[in-house]
């Protein structure tokens with residue numbers, strides 16, 4: 001039993017060291033700014049939102065979502081498009097709250113938002 005302990009420890013130690021180094025690099029990276037938000041014209045941003053966040057219709061940049069991570073309502077205007085210079089493929093979306101690690105999967109439609117009511121009103125106006 002005693003003899004087996006050391007090899008086991010030796011196996012565990014290197015990954016732990018690596019993890020520590022990786023974490024240091026990560027924090028260093030976030031100081032430097034890992035991914036810069038890209039400034040896009042309104043229609044380009046809307047297009048980016050539609051392409052990247054396919055689960056939602058994105059009728060306008062004023063569409064609002066509730067971020068379940070930072071508990072804030074964010075609009076398409078506030079959402080940051082970050083990443084790739086190589087077309088839209090490498091782009092991804094980021095919550096506007098600094099340090100919020102959420103992804104579009106963490107955003108839900110705010111249930112009691114004005115937007116929902118506005119859509120409801122719009123439908124009534126156009127429909128009947």
Ligand SMILES: [Zn+2]
Pocket residue numbers: 067068069070071072095096097100101102
């Ligand atoms: Zn957030």
